[in-house]
Amino acid sequence: MNYFELYDLPVSFNPDQQLVKQKFYELSKKHHPDFYINQSQEKQDEVLELSTLNNKAFQVLKDPQKRLKYILNLKGELVEGENYALPQSFLLEMMEVNEALMDLEFDLDPVKLAELKTQTEQIEQELTEELKALTLVYDTATEENQQSTLKAIKDIYYRNKYLHRIKESLTRMAS
Numbered sequence: 001m002n003y004f005e006l007y008d009l010p011v012s013f014n015p016d017q018q019l020v021k022q023k024f025y026e027l028s029k030k031h032h033p034d035f036y037i038n039q040s041q042e043k044q045d046e047v048l049e050l051s052t053l054n055n056k057a058f059q060v061l062k063d064p065q066k067r068l069k070y071i072l073n074l075k076g077e078l079v080e081g082e083n084y085a086l087p088q089s090f091l092l093e094m095m096e097v098n099e100a101l102m103d104l105e106f107d108l109d110p111v112k113l114a115e116l117k118t119q120t121e122q123i124e125q126e127l128t129e130e131l132k133a134l135t136l137v138y139d140t141a142t143e144e145n146q147q148s149t150l151k152a153i154k155d156i157y158y159r160n161k162y163l164h165r166i167k168e169s170l171t172r173m174a175s
Contacts, residue, residue, distance in 0.1 A: 002074055003057035013071060013135030013153075015061060024058040068131075068157060077154045084158045093123070094162060101169055108173065117170055124163055131156045 004011045007023040031050040036043055060066045072078045100116050131153065138149040 001053075003060055003070065004074075006053060006057050007061065009061075011071060011074065012139045013064075013067065014139055015067075017062065020058065020061045024054060027054040068135075068153070072150070072154055072157060075150055077150055078157075084154075086158055086162060087155065090159055090162075094166070097123075097166055101166065101173075104173060113170070113174060117174075120163060120167055120170065124160070124167070127156055127160055127163065131160075 002011075004015075006027070007020060009015050009019065009023070028051070031047050031054060033044065033048050033051055036047045039047075060070045069078065097116065097120060100112065104113055104116065134149055134153050134156065138146055138153065141149055
């Protein structure tokens with residue numbers, strides 16, 4: 001059973017958060033281990049498992065990044081050890097950022113560091129906006145159209161991962 005099925009919700013990148021919270025509390029009450037203390041060990045284990053599943057589901061469904069990764073996994077888009085090929089245009093843009101980052105490692109210039117941070121934040125903002133638009137399209141699309149949208153969402157997921165590593169380097173450099 002996936003987390004959306006557990007909460008009786010359609011698979012969505014933008015689920016109603018009030019509904020997610022409501023389902024979480026509903027299942028928390030229903031499957032609270034303390035209510036089953038006098039039951040058999042088997043029943044207690046089952047309830048504990050359901051309670052744990054509910055907690056994990058809530059943690060994933062309330063967090064946009066965890067939810068994004070979860071849905072991509074659920075739909076078979078993320079493959080362990082996959083060597084995903086990022087778009088050439090993105091790689092060229094990142095090559096410039098990486099070169100500027102290397103230059104800063106040898107000659108730390110606070111002004112250039114701030115400019116590079118601003119540049120990466122702008123790229124991140126553009127990716128966030130593109131992702132938001134695509135997830136809204138996915139949520140309202142027919143099943144046949146969802147697949148191509150999912151591929152585009154996967155691409156942004158990997159671009160964001162790449163950008164996150166660069167931002168970590170910038171943060172280390174600023175400290």
